[in-house]
Amino acid sequence: MVEKTLAIIKPDAIKKKVMGKILQRIEEEEFLISGLKMLHLTKEEAQGFYIVHKDKHFYDPLTDFMSSGEIVILVLEGEDAISHWRKVMGATDPAMAESGTLRQMFGSSVEQNSVHGSDGPETAEWEIDYFYKEKKEEE
Numbered sequence: 001m002v003e004k005t006l007a008i009i010k011p012d013a014i015k016k017k018v019m020g021k022i023l024q025r026i027e028e029e030e031f032l033i034s035g036l037k038m039l040h041l042t043k044e045e046a047q048g049f050y051i052v053h054k055d056k057h058f059y060d061p062l063t064d065f066m067s068s069g070e071i072v073i074l075v076l077e078g079e080d081a082i083s084h085w086r087k088v089m090g091a092t093d094p095a096m097a098e099s100g101t102l103r104q105m106f107g108s109s110v111e112q113n114s115v116h117g118s119d120g121p122e123t124a125e126w127e128i129d130y131f132y133k134e135k136k137e138e139e
C-alpha cells in the first residue's frame with residue numbers, strides 16, 4: 001500500500017553534516033520526497049510534537065535537544081513507507097541498531113539518534129498535520 005510518513009533529520013545529524021548523506025539514502029531507497037523544510041523548533045513546538053511522551057523521564061531532555069538546533073522535516077511517500085523508513089532508520093538505540101541503518105551509522109545515543117519516523121498510520125497522519133497542515137490566518 002502506498003503510504004506517507006513523517007521523517008525528521010535531528011539536530012545531531014545536521015551538526016555532524018550528514019544531512020546530505022541521509023537525503024541521498026532516502027532517494028536511493030526510492031522514497032518520493034513530497035515535503036521538505038528546515039526549522040528551528042521552539043521548546044513549546046518540540047513539546048507539542050512529542051506530547052505522547054509527556055510523562056516519560058526523557059521528555060524534558062528530548063524536547064531540549066529537539067529545540068537545540070535546525071532540523072529537517074520531510075514527508076516521504078512510497079510502498080509501505082512507514083515500515084520501510086523504520087527499517088532504514090534502525091532501532092531507537094543506535095547501539096542496538098542493525099549494521100547499515102542510519103541510526104547505527106550516525107546516531108550516538110538513544111536521544112541523539114539522528115532521525116525520527118512515524119510509528120504507525122495514525123501517528124503519521126497526526127505528525128504530518130503537525131508540521132504541514134495549513135494554518136488558518138488569524139484575523
Ligand code: CMP
Binds near residue numbers: 092110
Ligand atoms: P524518536 O523516533 O524521535 O521518538 C521518540 C524519541 O524519544 C526517540 O526517537 C528517542 O530519541 C527518544 N527516546 C526514547 N527512549 C528514550 C530514552 N530512554 N532516553 C532518552 N530518549 C529516549
